[in-house]
Amino acid sequence: MDLSSKKILICDDSILARKQLKDIISEHFKGIGVCEARNGTEAVEVYKEQRPDLVLLDIVMPQMDGNTAVSAIREFDPEASIIIVSSVGTQVQLRKALEAGAADFIQKPVETAQITKVILKHLS
Amino acid sequence: MFSQLLGSYLLRREAITTEQLTAALREMDRAHIRLGTLAIHKGYMIASEVDEVCFMQTREDKRFGEIAVERGYLTDEQVHDLLSSQTPDYLLLCQCLVDTGALSNSDLENYILEYQQENELCDMDLDDEQSEKIRQLIERFFLVAEIPVSDYSVMYMELLFNNLIRFIGDDFTPLTPIPCTEYPTNYCVSQSLHGRINCVSRIDIDENSAVHFASRLAREDFTEFDEYVQASLEDFMNLHNGLFIVNMSNEKSVELTLEPPTVETEDVLQLAPASFVIPIAYPFGTMHLIVSLFGDKQYHG
Structure with missing residues (x-):
């Protein structure tokens, strides 16, 4: 499946976590565009500028957390596809993320098979 | 987990130094558990018998089990049991401490026994009761x-x-x-x-x-x-x-x-x-x- 016209926004305060997600995406989805943000505030700005097809978003971040960013992005674009990628996978967090408008939740540490499956599901 | 906490136990007992432990940990990457170590753990052989069989191995091209059976230290059934039994993770650390010269086989025999007794470990603990035993070990770790x-x-x-x-x-x-x-x-x-x-x-x-x-x-x-x-x-x-x-x-x-x-x-x-x-x-x-x-x-x- 050709996803080269698609773009994914990766938002995580860890440069290593962003790199690991980028590496998985570039290995499994050749040519797909990737943009990055380091916190929720940047994620909202980058989303408005670049209108990515999918957002992978951490929850625990400085300045603006993931759930607040989900609400802000969905307020700007109610159709935005946002996946939470977080180590804090409690029922409470899951409910908050889904209520804010996230489409899915992936528990860290990220498994390659899991992330590729979710990307395919939401971009195809 | 038992292996990690055994290292701490041996340091606390001043049986080994931090440097000896580090050397043994490096050795663990390439090491495999030997029948002699398992035989001591199971109580089938004593340290001096294991040392004797190891010495004979340097002179005869035979496996440890063969020599031990020939000398009457093990039966065929016991060899089979050792080969098919689960290995506690801490045994490999003990063996590496022996290989790197930090402990003798005799020390190993004593420390395995003491560690097992102090922490009430037995073969069963490798599965069902492991979690509870680890909790007890960690509690003891703090209480020390x-x-x-x-x-x-x-x-x-x-x-x-x-x-x-x-x-x-x-x-x-x-x-x-x-x-x-x-x-x-x-x-x-x-x-x-x-x-x-x-x-x-x-x-x-x-x-x-x-x-x-x-x-x-x-x-x-x-x-x-x-x-x-x-x-x-x-x-x-x-x-x-x-x-x-x-x-x-x-x-x-x-x-x-x-x-x-x-x-x-x-x-x-x-x-x-x-x-x-x-x-x-x-x-x-x-x-x-x-x-x-x-x-x-x-x-x-």
Whole structure:
């Protein structure tokens, strides 16, 4: 499946976590565009500028957390596809993320098979 | 897990030095458990018999089991039993301590027996009862240092040791915890948990060890102390504390919140009264886990 016209926004305060997600995406989805943000505030700005097809978003971040960013992005674009990628996978967090408008939740540490499956599901 | 805590036990008993432990941990990567070690553990042979069979192996091109059966130290059934039995992880560490010259087979026999007796370990503990035994071991680990423990702190440490095994490697030994109010830092990352339990945990590590730590965590070959290496420490902290919060929610119905990790800028940390440091020795270096607990009676046990 050709996803080269698609773009994914990766938002995580860890440069290593962003790199690991980028590496998985570039290995499994050749040519797909990737943009990055380091916190929720940047994620909202980058989303408005670049209108990515999918957002992978951490929850625990400085300045603006993931759930607040989900609400802000969905307020700007109610159709935005946002996946939470977080180590804090409690029922409470899951409910908050889904209520804010996230489409899915992936528990860290990220498994390659899991992330590729979710990307395919939401971009195809 | 028994292996990691056995290392700590042997250091506490002054049976070995930190350097000998580090050498044995390095050896564990290439080593395989031998029949003689298993035979001592099962009580089928004594140390002098194992030494004798090992000596005969240098003269005869035969396997350990064959010679032991010929000499009447083992039966065929016992050899079969040893070959098919599960191996406790701490036995390989003992064997490597013998191979590197830190312990003799006779010392090994005694320490295995004492460690098993002190911790009430038997073969059954390898499966069903393992979790409870590990909890007891961790409680004892803290009590030796006269540090009060609670269910929560045991849960925290058990998960930490499991996460170290899972993400960094099982070749570590937690050294005896030290109560601490002041701590001079190398490179130190910190993260706070809030809610019914309040806790600040930190990892402090020197730059060279951090490069090895990051390489193992990310499964990449880092060569310098760069921003990826620095981020790896925050990632590990975040991952561990995140998983702890998930466990607390699922098992104790306690909801906690997590602050983003930060890098400590102070050269010397002033710690809350109920703080302790656990040095965790890996072959590549020693990292220090610093935990400060406050604000919850139950947490202090």
